[in-house]
Amino acid sequence: MEWDWSAVSDFMPHFWDGLLVTLQILVLGSLISFALGLVWALLMRVPTRWVTWPVGAVTEFVRNTPLLVQLFFLFYVLPEWGVTFSALTTGVFAIGLHYSTYTMQVYRAGIEAVPVGQWEAATALNLPLRRTWTAVILPQAVRRVVPALGNYVISMLKDTPLLMAITVLEMLGEARLFSQQNFQFTEPLTVIGFAFIVISYLASLALRALERRLVH
Amino acid sequence: MSTDTHAPFDKKPESPRGNGELIRLEQVTKRFGNHTVLDHLDFSVDAGKHVTLIGPSGSGKTTILRLLMTLLKPDEGTITVDGEQLFPAPEKQVREVRKKIGMVFQQFNLFPNMTVLRNITEAPVTVLGMSKDAAEERARELLEMVGLTDHVDKHPAQLSGGQQQRVAIARALAMRPQVLLLDEVTSALDPELVAGVLDVLRDIARSTDITMLCVTHEMNFARDISDQVLMFDQGRIIEAGAPEKIFSEPEHDRTREFLSAVL
Amino acid sequence: MTSGLWERVLEGVWVTVQLLVLSALLATAVSFVVGVARTHRLWIVRFLAGFYTEVFRGTSALVMIFWVFFVLPPAFGWQLVPLWAGTLALGLTYGAYGSEIVRGALAAVDPAQREGGIALSFTPWQRMKLILLPQAVPEMIPPFSNLLIELLKGTALVSVMGMGDLAFSANLVRLALQESAEIYTYILLIYFAIAFLLTRLMRGLEKKLKAGVGKAPARKADVELKRPETTNVGGAV
Numbered sequence: 001m002e003w004d005w006s007a008v009s010d011f012m013p014h015f016w017d018g019l020l021v022t023l024q025i026l027v028l029g030s031l032i033s034f035a036l037g038l039v040w041a042l043l044m045r046v047p048t049r050w051v052t053w054p055v056g057a058v059t060e061f062v063r064n065t066p067l068l069v070q071l072f073f074l075f076y077v078l079p080e081w082g083v084t085f086s087a088l089t090t091g092v093f094a095i096g097l098h099y100s101t102y103t104m105q106v107y108r109a110g111i112e113a114v115p116v117g118q119w120e121a122a123t124a125l126n127l128p129l130r131r132t133w134t135a136v137i138l139p140q141a142v143r144r145v146v147p148a149l150g151n152y153v154i155s156m157l158k159d160t161p162l163l164m165a166i167t168v169l170e171m172l173g174e175a176r177l178f179s180q181q182n183f184q185f186t187e188p189l190t191v192i193g194f195a196f197i198v199i200s201y202l203a204s205l206a207l208r209a210l211e212r213r214l215v216h
Numbered sequence: 217m218s219t220d221t222h223a224p225f226d227k228k229p230e231s232p233r234g235n236g237e238l239i240r241l242e243q244v245t246k247r248f249g250n251h252t253v254l255d256h257l258d259f260s261v262d263a264g265k266h267v268t269l270i271g272p273s274g275s276g277k278t279t280i281l282r283l284l285m286t287l288l289k290p291d292e293g294t295i296t297v298d299g300e301q302l303f304p305a306p307e308k309q310v311r312e313v314r315k316k317i318g319m320v321f322q323q324f325n326l327f328p329n330m331t332v333l334r335n336i337t338e339a340p341v342t343v344l345g346m347s348k349d350a351a352e353e354r355a356r357e358l359l360e361m362v363g364l365t366d367h368v369d370k371h372p373a374q375l376s377g378g379q380q381q382r383v384a385i386a387r388a389l390a391m392r393p394q395v396l397l398l399d400e401v402t403s404a405l406d407p408e409l410v411a412g413v414l415d416v417l418r419d420i421a422r423s424t425d426i427t428m429l430c431v432t433h434e435m436n437f438a439r440d441i442s443d444q445v446l447m448f449d450q451g452r453i454i455e456a457g458a459p460e461k462i463f464s465e466p467e468h469d470r471t472r473e474f475l476s477a478v479l
Numbered sequence: 480m481t482s483g484l485w486e487r488v489l490e491g492v493w494v495t496v497q498l499l500v501l502s503a504l505l506a507t508a509v510s511f512v513v514g515v516a517r518t519h520r521l522w523i524v525r526f527l528a529g530f531y532t533e534v535f536r537g538t539s540a541l542v543m544i545f546w547v548f549f550v551l552p553p554a555f556g557w558q559l560v561p562l563w564a565g566t567l568a569l570g571l572t573y574g575a576y577g578s579e580i581v582r583g584a585l586a587a588v589d590p591a592q593r594e595g596g597i598a599l600s601f602t603p604w605q606r607m608k609l610i611l612l613p614q615a616v617p618e619m620i621p622p623f624s625n626l627l628i629e630l631l632k633g634t635a636l637v638s639v640m641g642m643g644d645l646a647f648s649a650n651l652v653r654l655a656l657q658e659s660a661e662i663y664t665y666i667l668l669i670y671f672a673i674a675f676l677l678t679r680l681m682r683g684l685e686k687k688l689k690a691g692v693g694k695a696p697a698r699k700a701d702v703e704l705k706r707p708e709t710t711n712v713g714g715a716v
Contacts, residue, residue: 002553064628064674065667066635069646073667076659158539165639172542185549193546197537287594315600325595329613338609339599391599 007187011178015191018174025092025160025170030153032096037103042133044108063101068162070094075166091163099156106148110141143214150207154200171195238263238427239284239395244293246279253279255451256293263394266421266428268438268459271448272474277431281397284429285319286310298394315343318393322400324380326372326387332359333368336387344391351390358386362416378409382416389420396420398430410434417441435479439463447471480661484652488662491648492669498562498634498644499673502569503627509574510623514581515607528578535575541636544568548640565637573630580622584615617688624681628674635670645669 043055062070071094075087085093114137122132161172169177175188239261246254253276261267269277282288283295286302295303302313326335336355340346346354359365362382372380381401388396398417402410414437421428421441432438438445438459445462447455447470455468463479466472516528535543547568552558559567588611596606638647645666652662 061667061671064632065670066632066646068632068635068638069649069663069666069670072646072649073659073663076653077663080659158537159541161539161541162636164541172539172545176545179549186553189542189545189550193538193542196539196542197534200537201533285594285598287597311600311602314597317598319598321591321595321598323591325591325598327592327595327610327614329610339601342605342609343600387599 007184011188014174018171022170028092029095033099036100040104041107059101067098110145147211240296264425265443268430268442275448276451316394318388319397324384377405395427487648491645495645501566505570506573510577513578517582540572561642584619620685
C-alpha cells in the first residue's frame with residue numbers, strides 16, 4: 001500500500017470545508033428531530049384514534065424505510081411538485097424527519113416514566129392541562145431523555161454522509177470529489193473514516209460526562 | 217466413587233481417608249475494600265463431620281463457604297482440601313480440587329433454561345464424563361430421595377421455592393462431593409416450605425459420610441445435625457464446641473447475646 | 480410503469496434480499512464472537528474486542544462501504560465482487576453494534592447463575608455454552624430485531640456504489656420515466672413490507688425461544704425503554 005502524506009495535506013482544506021458542513025447538518029438535523037419528535041410524542045397522547053392512528057402509521061413508515069431513499073424522494077419529487085429547496089436544506093429536513101421518528105419513542109418512554117402520582121398531584125391541585133405538561137411532566141421527562149437523545153445525535157453523525165448522494169459536499173462528499181479529481185482514494189477516505197471515529201468517540205465521552213451530571 | 221448405582225449417594229464409611237482432616241484454612245484473611253471480613257482465620261474440619269457456622273450477619277460465615285467454593289479468593293492465607301491445595305494454586309488444580317466440593321445456595325441458583333432432570337445430569341455428564349443414561353438413572357434416584365419424582369421434566373420456574381431447593385440439593389449430590397456447603401438454604405423460603413428441605417438435609421446427614429459445612433439460622437436443625445458449632449463474630453471464631461454445649465451453656469457473652477436474639 | 484421496469488425492480492429486490500441475508504449472517508457471527516470475547520478473563524482479549532467495537536461503531540457505514548470498495552482493492556491487490564464487498568462492509572459494521580447486544584445480554588444474566596456453574600465445576604466455556612448463552616439469547620432477540628431493520632435500511636447504501644439493489648432500481652426507473660413520485664413511493668412501500676415481515680419473523684422467534692426458558696415475551700414498552708442504551712445504532716442509514 002502506498003501512503004502519500006502530500007495527498008493528505010492537499011486534502012485537508014477540503015476536509016475542513018466538509019467538516020463544517022457535516023457539523024451544520026448535525027446541529028440543524030438534531031434540532032429538527034428534537035422538536036418534531038416531541039410533536040409526534042404529544043400527538044400520540046391525544047385521546048382520539050383520528051390523530052394517533054395516522055401519526056403512528058406515518059412515523060412507523062418513516063422509521064422502517066431507508067433514509068437514503070427518503071432523501072432521493074424529497075430531492076427528486078419535491079421539485080416535480082413545484083417546491084424547490086437547496087440540496088442541503090432538503091437533506092437537513094430529511095435527516096431531521098427521519099430521526100424524529102426515533103426521538104418520539106425516547107420522549108414517550110420519558111413521559112411514561114414520570115410516576116402516576118405526579119399526574120394525580122397535578123389533578124389534585126387543579127392545574128390546567130397545559131400547565132401540567134409544561135410545569136410538571138415535561139421538565140421531569142426531559143431530564144430522563146437527554147442521554148438517549150444524545151445517543152441519537154451520535155447516530156445521526158454517522159448518517160450525515162448519506163447527504164453526499166444528493167450532491168451535498170459534507171466530509172464524504174469532499175473526499176469523493178477530491179479522490180475523483182486526483183485519483184487518490186486511500187488518503188482522503190482514511191482521513192474522514194478516522195475523523196468519524198474520533199468525533200463519535202469524543203461525543204460519547206462528553207455524553208457520559210453529561211449523564212453523570214444529570215444523575216446528581 | 218461408589219459403583220453401587222442403586223444407592224442414591226455414597227453410604228457411610230469406605231472414605232479412603234477415614235476420619236482424618238479434610239478441610240484446612242490457615243491464616244486466611246479476606247477484605248472487601250477497607251472492611252476486613254476474615255482476619256487471619258485458622259480452622260479445620262475432619263472428614264465426615266457436620267459443622268455449623270453461626271453468628272450475626274456480616275461476621276464472615278458465608279464468606280468462608282464462598283472461599284471454599286472458589287467464588288471468592290482470599291487476600292492472604294492457604295486453603296487445603298483433602299490434602300491438596302485449593303488456594304493458592306494454579307487454575308488447573310483449582311478445577312480438580314473443586315470437584316470434591318458441592319454447594320447449595322440461598323437462592324437455589326437452578327438453571328432456568330434446563331429442565332429439572334437436566335439441571336441434575338448436566339454437570340455429571342459434561343464435567344465428570346458420566347454416560348447420559350447413568351446420570352439420568354442417578355438423577356431419578358436423587359429426585360426420589362428428595363420427593364420430587366413427579367417433576368422431572370418441569371422447568372425450575374414451575375416449582376415452588378422449597379421444591380427448587382430440593383432439586384438444588386439433588387443437583388449438588390449428583391456430583392458425589394466429599395464436602396457439601398449449605399449457605400442459608402432455607403432463608404429464601406416461605407415458612408411452610410422450610411421443614412421439607414430440612415428433613416431432606418437431616419436424612420443426608422444421617423445416612424451419608426459427606427462432610428457438611430452449614431451456615432444457618434435454624435438453630436434446632438443445627439442442634440440436630442451438627443458435630444460441632446462455631447460461633448463467629450467480626451471475622452473470628454470466638455467459641456467452638458459440641459452443639460449441646462454451645463446452645464445450653466455458652467461461655468462467651470457475645471454467643472449468649474446472639475443465641476438469645478435468635479432462639 | 481411498464482413490465483420491463485417492474486422486472487428491474489424485482490431484480491433489485493432480489494439483490495437487496497441476498498445482501499441482507501449474507502450480511503445478517505456475517506453480522507451475527509461477528510456479534511457473538513466479539514460479544515463473548517468482551518467477557519473473556521484475559522484483559523488483552525477484552526481490549527481487542529472492545530477496540531473493534533469502538534472503531535466499527537464509531538465510523539459511518541457509508542464511509543466503511545467506500546473504504547471497502549476503493550481502499551481495500553489497491554491495498555491488498557484483490558478486487559471483491561460487489562456483493563461480497565457490500566456484505567463485508569455491512570456485516571463488520573452492524574456486527575459491532577450486535578456485539579454490544581450480546582455483551583449486554585450476557586451481563587444481564589443473574590451472577591448467581593455463574594456461581595451455580597462454578598459450584599458444579601463447569602469450565603468457563605461450559606458455563607458460557609450451557610448456562611449463560613441459553614439464558615441470554617432469548618433476551619437478545621428484540622434488540623436484534625431492531626438491528627435487523629437497521630441493516631435492511633443499510634443495504635440501500637450499496638446503491639451509491641452502483642450495485643443494482645432495490646434503491647438503485649428506483650434510480651433506473653426514474654431516469655427511464657423522467658418522473659419520480661410514483662417509483663419512489665413504490666420502493667418505500669416495498670422496503671416497508673420487508674421490514675414488517677422481518678419484525679413478524681423475529682417476534683415469532685422470540686416467542687419460541689422464550690417458551691424454552693419458561694418466560695413470557697417482553698412487553699413492547701420495556702423493549703423500547705431499553706433500546707437507546709442497548710442498540711443505539713441510530714436510526715437511519
